[in-house]
């Protein structure tokens with residue numbers, strides 16, 4: 001019988017994870033089934049118990065269950081403990097291992113797919129929600145020269161920065177606080193692009209040759225990437241590569257095999273083409 005995996009979320013119908021994992025499995029000769037499963041907003045724990053009872057070996061977790069998955073895990077990776085959120089679960093008897101592959105996926109997309117090294121770079125991270133928290137430690141591990149977290153609610157950015165003070169000095173404030181500075185990498189980890197909104201970023205934040213990275217992806221240019229183009233960012237990328245790379249990292253945790261992400265990303269990109 002094929003091993004069973006799934007992604008839990010609410011909503012979940014839009015998820016590209018089943019197609020990504022099916023492509024990984026086919027290319028690497030792994031015998032598995034990967035499904036999208038809708039869990040009730042107040043029924044995540046029950047959904048996980050049912051899935052384990054049905055023989056499920058592992059699950060990805062997306063909005064709004066990442067924090068609940070963190071609490072449900074009986075064992076956590078160091079990066080999941082830092083992130084306070086789990087996007088990958090592996091089940092083995094009574095052991096529920098929780099990991100967070102979002103940061104590794106983001107870093108791998110930048111360093112491998114985009115050929116952008118983070119070492120010695122000035123990074124601006126926009127947003128102070130779950131996605132932002134999940135990528136901070138992996139970003140700092142690449143040894144940037146500085147990291148600034150800017151958020152609409154400045155207090156959340158300041159609190160987030162303080163929680164990483166044992167690793168590095170991280171500066172924080174509202175968007176206006178970035179005025180007068182320029183950055184080699186600007187990452188949009190807000191959900192503003194989801195509602196088609198632009199961020200009030202001061203001019204001059206994109207250094208020559210800088211990378212503008214929007215975690216959001218979809219058909220066409222996001223408002224953040226349009227702004228980055230107008231303000232002269234050298235390279236612009238959306239979060240489709242991050243999605244594929246975080247999935248590859250989860251696949252590796254479950255199967256011990258690192259899938260080739262290049263053809264899978266190319267196929268998804270072609271499907272998104274306007």
Ligand code: NDP
Nearest residue numbers: 127128129130131152153189190191192197215239242243
């Ligand atoms: P959260 O709800 O946890 O956080 C949302 C953040 O966006 C907060 O910092 C919030 O600011 C800010 N925000 C929301 N609306 C606006 C606005 N109109 N103007 C300015 N700031 C705004 O969301 P997540 O952190 O979970 O997700 C953020 C984004 O990252 C989403 O678009 C998600 O799709 C994407 N993502 C992509 C992944 C990928 O694989 N490509 C993986 C994970 C996430 P405030 O604190 O002031 O409310």
